[in-house]
Amino acid sequence: MALERLEFEFIGEPENGENDWEYLHIGHVMSGDLEILAERLPAQANVTRIHVTTSAVGFGSVWQMVIDEFMATHKMYGCEIWINDDGATPAVVKLRLWQLVREMSAK
């Protein structure tokens, strides 16, 4: 039993929001749930790297689709996102990602 690590990279223009955050952290690693840590890259960066560590092995293609949908919706370029997952369903992953975005706009 090993953990699976997945890496995703997206390149695009960061949206000009008045995002005043440096880093954000939400969630807990528990069965069926995950934590997300988002760190902002220097202002000009147009790359976003997403690092997933998960105990549920073999769901790479589902992660790809959920994260693609997330990036297509929110265009979160210019950050580094770390996810520690303990077998969350796509529904939970999506919800937490959207909660992260809401947290950003709250800051």
Added chain:
Amino acid sequence: MESMAARRTEWTLRKNEFQKRLCEGRQFVDEPGSKTVNPADCVSLLEAVIRSGDRVALEGNNQKQADFLADCLCNVDVERVNNLHMVQSVIALPSHCELFERGIAGLADFSYSSPQSARVAQMVSDGKMKIGEIHTYLELFGRYFVDLTPDVALVTAISADRAGNLYTGPNTEDTPTIVEATKFRQGIVVAQVEKIVDKLPRVDIPGEWVDFLVPVGRPCYTEPLFTRDPALITDVHVLMAMMVIKGIYAQYGVKSLNHGIGFGTCAIELLLPTFAESLGLKGKVCSHWTVNPHPSLIPAIECGFVESIHSFGSEVGMEDYMANRPDVFFVGPDGSMRSNRAMCQVAGHYAVDAFVGSTLQMDRYGNSSTAVAGRIAGFGGAPNMGCDPPGRRHSTASWLRAGRESTMTRGLIGPVPRGRKLVIQMVETFGAGRVPSFVHRLDAWTLMEEAGFKVPPIMMYGDAITHLVTEEGIAHLLRCDSLEQRESAIKAVAGYTDLGREANPKETLELRRQGIVQTPEDLGIDIGDANTSHLAARSIRDLVEWSDGLYRPPDRFREW
């Protein structure tokens, strides 16, 4: 004209048989003329009044259980009493299975067996239990009055007086139905009670209908089946509940309804005083209920959302609360609530705007099932709640609107206006252990093959479902004009399951444009804002506080 057939001359065979058994049973009463039998003599009593091959209704409900009588029946001499045909709504207790293991019973007609589902499947495959049919509650009750009338009923009540009158209290459930069917066809009725008292709070079953009383000295076992700890509601449940309230209840003006016992519906109940209130829905939705007294309804009741609740059974710990809210619950002159499964099933079938439930599996056609291979769980009452009753004739705003939107009905009855009950399924695309809820082939097919059923045990057929709600959105299936379009709408909200991945993005966009599919975004719901902080109560303790201490949760739920 002279008839060719010989004339029947015997008209009291059942009555004679009853008298014979009554006499034999009476040797065990505590004094001449009494109906009371010492618990220690109960096994002998059962041996005296039950004959091999009898149809026996052993009261097994969702909540209360005639557990003492069940244990006694397990201990009868199998040489004397065997091959019984059990006709009971729920196979709930280990002793219900023991009857078959020991050869006392051989055949079962029932409705629900979820608590013993694995054991029932095993007994069927070992040839120890034969299943007649698996019914819905109303169906089985119906057959009690046609071809499955019990010869003997073994029921349970809280207390009795010496004349045999029974007080069943809030958990009346199936008792009146079982006793009426049995007694009026000259059957024997035995009741276990906690104690015999001089004066009952009220009479739920007339004493004339009861032949023997067994005062057990303790309450019968009662399962708090409808208590959901709000702490276990997830953010995903909240998201789906918000969609149901805003996208369905508010749109159709759903006033009367039945809820299943899942956490999704529990979330809806706890969002009424907060989210629904903020949408201005108080008085407009969810005023009349046919449900068990869910503790999670307390905040909505306290906030004035709820006008009335009629119940199938009671719920442990809710007794005092209900007694103090007689405007809302069905409370007798004695001050305590009375439930009745048959009545409430009828109400939930015919008289409500909507049913909301959840399921384990759904196929591409919208057929849903909770069947799992290796487990026989039965149906209970859900199929009668979760369907549009063809016999309904009265109208409500929600019923009319749903009828207008039911595109496919026109293909069958032409342009005649007709209403429709809303049947809403809340399904997370993946269940526990990331098992997909949307499948190409329901496990019900496998179970059918294993258990030798004639049809797969479908809980709700696709044609009954008007709305499918997943975390991805709502599919307004009633608005679809073909089976093909229904499939596309189901796929559109089936998320990242294999079935969901078959969805054509272009087609999904078109379905959204037509209002057949609505995402949270389409409904103006921010996914990132869906979280449990919106719930009016987030723990059992919060519910106790809402009730001013009138709700007394069972010990297993008290975490303070």
Added chain:
Amino acid sequence: MDDRWNRMQDLPFSRLNARERAVAICNPGSFNELLCPRSKLTSPHLPAMGQTPQFDDGIVVGLGKAGKTPVVVVSQESRFVGGGVGEVHGTKMVMAIRLALRGQRILESRGRSPGDGGQVALVISFDTGGVRLQEANAGLLAHSEVMDAFQAARGKVPIIGVVGGTVGCFGGMGFVASSVDVLIMSDVGRLGLTGPGVIEEVVGTEEFDAANRALVWRTTGGRHRFITRDADFIVEDAMKAFREKVSEVAGWPLKKISEKRIIGTEEMVLEQMRLVGLAANDKIQDSWDLWRQFGNKDIEYLWDSDVSEFTAHAKRWPRGRIGERD
């Protein structure tokens, strides 16, 4: 930020997570986390077993102010591996205690007096089942290091324990929580050594049914611990109630705080043994028998009343030899 702090004060303590508790137990805006998730100091052992680590290893440590007192705060997160103590988790806890002691020395060297913010206090919010099974050796070692650090802090830095989370405080951490100077619990909080599930497994369901939560709570919960004086204070399950009590106690003179300790001298040990002797009596079948033994009559009332009524009416263990110290 203060908005968030205000909202948290009105919530049940048990509902907040470890980070929220740490932030909200301090004065608004005063908490600064050390080794926050961003430092990504995770367990080296969990991944080897296919278990996902968490960036803070289930514990939040940092500095803040409670009332007028500078505090070092330790807060355990029970959502992650049940609050179990592993290597990183334990090290963060030990280093936080040492940091408090070091801070105290620095303040003293600068001539600050306790009345003028010169007394550093240590606040530990326990929410744990004890040793993390996946890294038991490191976890056990951490427990002994914590006890050792407690010894070093004795008479220098007051230690205030708080138990009010959903898991409570069990296993080795039950010993640790019993070794603090002042212990504050809510009626949601539980304190014990062997967890209810393990007890059931050993003695059988007939003897102890762990699914009967009411039984579990009346045996290990805050109300019982208050009556047996394992807990010094019982407060409502409200963030605000915990913060106010912590601020109040943290402002007491060191001597007064230290006197609240229930172990640490031979005399105290003998006193505890006397309580054990009482509880082991044949007549004591249930915690409520013990309550009755101490002169409590209307048990149902005590059990169902709110915390303020409970505190006003509960008769506690009459501590004989070392006397009442309320």
